[in-house]
Amino acid sequence: MNEFKQLSWQGLWKNNPALVQLLGLCPLLAVTATITNGLGLGLATTLVLIGSNATVSIIRNMVPNEIRIPIFVMIIAAFVTVVQLLMNAYTFELYQALGIFIPLIVTNCAIIGRAEAYASKNPIGYAAFDGMMMGLGFTAVLVILGAMRELLGYGTLFAGANLLLGDWATSLKITVFTTDSPFLLAILPPGAFLGMGLLIAGKNVLDKRFERMFAAKQEAKTVQRARVTAES
């Protein structure tokens, strides 16, 4: 497996920042009431991750080891500000919907974690790619969790996608069912925790199943040996 493949596998599945590292749970649980919100925050986080990873990687040989953390935080904060201003300018309603959680991207441990653990030790190409894959893995979880909660809570999918993608996206909205008494729990924070728990459980189940399939294949290859000792 070459490095790029390895990075994609790590970021999207094996070491997924949301499902395995459990980083950035605060925005993850707070904003995923709809797909649009989840996608918006996920993309913003991805942009910050790519930018910060690339920058940290460029300056990795100039930064004194003792003060690297403050410097990383400054870099991340700069990118978060850029993203925040961009969203303020181009997707204003989404910017309002996400509120405090956009500036709070700076506190997302996944970002400084990647800067410290990977970007500060690897060349820029790999570092940027790692940022992208980690970001996409995070985004995927946000979108899936958002979809679960939106479906249960409002009975729709992609509601308000036009806030993020432009007017054409209004037609993306799918109304699965309408109800007078929505399942409020799914929209409220406890629903986010429950949904997150179920997602993590689902990933573990899949992992175990893959492992078993893999193990079964390997076992088939081993050579059968004749048993010479008696059954004990």
Next chain:
Amino acid sequence: MNYKLASSPHQHVRRNTGQVMRMVIYALIPGILLQTWFFGFGVLVQITLAILTAVITEASILELRKRDFERAIKDYSAILTAILLAISIPPFAPWWVVVIGTFFAIAIVKQLYGGLGFNVFNPAMAAYVMLLVSFPVQMTQWMPAQSLTTHQPGIVDAIYAVFTGFSADGFSLMQLQSAVDGHTMATPLDAIKTGLAQGLTYEEGLQSAIFDGSLGIGWWWVSLGYLLGGLYLIRAKIINWHIPGGMIAAMAVCAGIMFLVDGDRFASPLFHLFNGSLILGAFFIATDPVSASTTNKGRVIFGAAIGFWVYIIRTWGGYPDAIAFAVLIMNMAVPLIDYYTRPRTYGHQKTNKGVPK
């Protein structure tokens, strides 16, 4: 001759889980009958729906977990959970409320934690809180006692009302709820809470038509029914007196102190004991052997703390009744309580605190 050797304990276990659960269900019967008498056949419809959902859910999840589902269903614990949930929700709530609630109780709260014996929280109460938070409107549509309503819905009406929202004659829930004088009526706890919030004194609040003295018509009979069942359980040694005793005593003490301090703004202990679900909670819900404390001293603390929390939330909280919230709060504290109330090991001087060395 064949001498059988068995290791200790030599006492025979007379009851298995199924028998215990069945006895608890039998003990619920007087209360359920009185509740049906006063609040309509909706209660029975809800219980039936809940039991069906519980059994189906339990069986399918156990099948998924590759466990012996036949034996697990025969222990009646899922059915008991279903009944406790069904009698806690309004008798004419739509059918999907009880179905979602029971599914949540069995699948999420019980089986996902590992099944009977492993659940941290009381399944019926966790499901109740989930329903109350999710569907506040449906979960607060309590009927006044039937002697006060203009229409007395029969069993067919009850089934229609649960499944369609209208009785067989086409009366809506709102109409069924309204009393002879045309006002919709709340539960006793709710009525007093609203009255006090509007600036009435406690005595003035009791003037409402749903009260007979300081007790809500119908409600105290139902509480007495559950009290009878609870005392039978204590006599049959299914439950100990510690949890219900602690809970009722704490409630009476809290309410008594506040009532003596200001009898106009705080309801009397008698009002608090018999108007809500405190008796049901004390004898049947808080005593859940899995999620409650397991030492005798711990049980007293556990029960008393629930009574305390119920009083606090009823009086100053946002919800009129609070058994479910109080039980969940104390479920979380159970490991701590058990840790500090470990009984003395025979032959040791002091309690064996901490991890055994």
